[in-house]
Amino acid sequence: MEFSLTEEQKALQKKAREFAINEVLPVARKYDESEEFPMDVIKKAYDANLLNLAIPKKYGGLGLGLLDACIVVEEISSACPGIATSIFDNNLGAEPIVIGGNEEQKQRILGELVNDFKLIAFATSEPTMGSDVAGMKCLARKEGDDFILNGTKFWITNGGHADYITVFATIDPEKKHRGICAFIVPTDTEGVRLGKHIPKLGQRSSNTVSVGLKDVRIKKENVLAKPGRGFVVAMQTFAHTRPAIGAFAVGCARSAMEYSIDYAKKREVFGRPIERYQAIQFKIAEMYKDIEAARLLTHKAAWEADQGMDNNLSSAIAKAFASDVAMNVTTEAIQIFGGYGYLRTYPVEKLFRDAKLYQIYEGTSEIQRIVISRFIMKQYEHAMPKLGKVRKTD
Numbered sequence: 001m002e003f004s005l006t007e008e009q010k011a012l013q014k015k016a017r018e019f020a021i022n023e024v025l026p027v028a029r030k031y032d033e034s035e036e037f038p039m040d041v042i043k044k045a046y047d048a049n050l051l052n053l054a055i056p057k058k059y060g061g062l063g064l065g066l067l068d069a070c071i072v073v074e075e076i077s078s079a080c081p082g083i084a085t086s087i088f089d090n091n092l093g094a095e096p097i098v099i100g101g102n103e104e105q106k107q108r109i110l111g112e113l114v115n116d117f118k119l120i121a122f123a124t125s126e127p128t129m130g131s132d133v134a135g136m137k138c139l140a141r142k143e144g145d146d147f148i149l150n151g152t153k154f155w156i157t158n159g160g161h162a163d164y165i166t167v168f169a170t171i172d173p174e175k176k177h178r179g180i181c182a183f184i185v186p187t188d189t190e191g192v193r194l195g196k197h198i199p200k201l202g203q204r205s206s207n208t209v210s211v212g213l214k215d216v217r218i219k220k221e222n223v224l225a226k227p228g229r230g231f232v233v234a235m236q237t238f239a240h241t242r243p244a245i246g247a248f249a250v251g252c253a254r255s256a257m258e259y260s261i262d263y264a265k266k267r268e269v270f271g272r273p274i275e276r277y278q279a280i281q282f283k284i285a286e287m288y289k290d291i292e293a294a295r296l297l298t299h300k301a302a303w304e305a306d307q308g309m310d311n312n313l314s315s316a317i318a319k320a321f322a323s324d325v326a327m328n329v330t331t332e333a334i335q336i337f338g339g340y341g342y343l344r345t346y347p348v349e350k351l352f353r354d355a356k357l358y359q360i361y362e363g364t365s366e367i368q369r370i371v372i373s374r375f376i377m378k379q380y381e382h383a384m385p386k387l388g389k390v391r392k393t394d
C-alpha cells in the first residue's frame with residue numbers, strides 16, 4: 001500500500017496550485033458576481049495543459065490517470081469551485097467517448113478537443129428527470145442509419161458555450177434503461193437550441209442551460225452507443241467522474257478550513273484570539289480529520305478506476321462522503337467567522353454556496369446512498385458468522 005504521491009504527481013500538484021493561485025483565485029469573486037462564463041480562464045487552462053486531462057495519449061491527450069486528475073481538480077476547486085466545474089466539464093463530456101466511442105470517433109472528436117480548444121458538455125438530465133436516468137423522455141427515432149432527436153435536456157453545464165454535447169436519449173421511454181442510446185451532437189446542428197444561462201445559488205461562474213432538440217438529425221458517424229448500451233456508458237462515465245467530484249469537494253472544504261484557521265488566529269473575543277478556545281479548535285480539528293478522510297476515499301476510488309477495477313461502489317462512497325464534508329466544513333467555517341461569515345466580505349460565504357452543488361449533481365447524495373446500500377444488502381460478504389449462529393446472551 002502506497003499513500004505518497006510520486007514525483008510526477010507532486011510536480012502536477014505544484015503546477016495546478018500555481019495556476020489556481022495565479023489565474024483562478026484573482027477572478028473567482030468577479031465571475032461569481034457577474035455569472036459570466038470564464039472563457040478566458042478555461043482557455044488559459046487549455047494552454048497550460050490542464051483542460052483535457054483524461055484523454056489518452058493515443059489521441060493527443062495527456063493520458064493522465066484519474067488519480068492525477070483528482071490531484072489537479074482539488075487545487076483548482078480550492079480557488080473557485082465554479083470555475084473548476086467549468087474547466088473539468090470537458091472531462092465529463094468527453095468521458096462517454098473515451099469509454100464507448102469507436103476508433104474513428106475517438107480520433108476525430110478527442111483529437112479536436114486536444115488540438116483545437118473545443119468544449120464538450122454532457123446531457124442526461126431533463127426538466128422532469130435527473131436521478132432516474134432510465135426514465136428519460138428525450139426521443140431518438142431511427143431513420144435509416146441516422147437517428148432523429150426530439151426533446152429537452154436541462155441543467156447542462158457549459159451547454160451554452162459547448163461545441164459538442166454528448167446527449168443521451170431513448171428509443172422508447174417504456175424500455176427504460178434498455179432503450180437508452182448516446183450521441184455526439186455538434187451544437188451547430190440544425191434543430192439544436194441552446195437556452196440562456198440559468199441563475200444559481202452557487203458555482204455561478206459555471207454556465208447552466210437547457211438544450212432543446214427539435215428534429216435533430218444525427219448521422220451514423222455520431223452515434224456513440226446503441227439502445228441499452230447508452231445506459232451502461234452513462235453509468236460507467238459517472239463511476240469515472242464521481243471521484244473527481246469528491247476531489248472538487250475536498251478542494252472547496254480545504255480552502256474553507258484554511259480561511260477559518262487564519263480568521264481564528266486574528267479575531268479576538270473576550271480578550272483573546274478565538275483560536276485559543278477549545279470549541280473553535282475542535283471545529284478545526286473536525287474539519288481537518290474529515291477532509292483527510294474525504295481525500296483518502298476519493299484517491300482510493302480514483303486509484304481503483306486507474307487499475308481497471310469496477311469502482312462503482314468506491315466512487316459512490318467518495319462522492320457522498322466528500323460532498324457532505326464540503327457542506328459541513330463550509331457551514332462550520334461561517335460559524336467560526338461569526339457575523340462576518342454571513343457577509344459577502346469573506347470568501348467562506350461563496351464556498352458555502354458553492355459546496356451545496358456537490359450533494360446534487362452527478363447523482364445526489366441520496367442516489368449514492370442507494371448504490372452503497374444496494375451493495376451492502378446484496379453483495380457484502382460478512383466476516384463474522386451470521387447472527388443466527390452466534391450465541392445469544394442469557
Ligand SMILES: Cc1cc2nc3c(=O)[nH]c(=O)nc-3n(C[C@H](O)[C@H](O)[C@H](O)COP(=O)(O)OP(=O)(O)OC[C@H]3O[C@@H](n4cnc5c(N)ncnc54)[C@H](O)[C@@H]3O)c2cc1C
Binds near residue numbers: 123129132200
Ligand atoms: C448546477 C447544476 C449543473 C448540472 N449539470 C448537469 C450536466 O452537465 N448534465 C446533466 O445531465 N445534468 C446536470 N445536472 C443535473 C443533476 O445531475 C440533477 O439535478 C441531479 O441528478 C438530480 O436530479 P433532479 O434535480 O431531477 O432531482 P430529482 O431526481 O427530482 O430528485 C429530487 C430529490 O429526491 C431525491 N431522490 C430521487 N430519487 C430518490 C430515491 N429513489 N430515493 C430517495 N431519494 C430520492 C433526490 O436525491 C433529491 O433529493 C446539473 C444540475 C445542477 C443543479
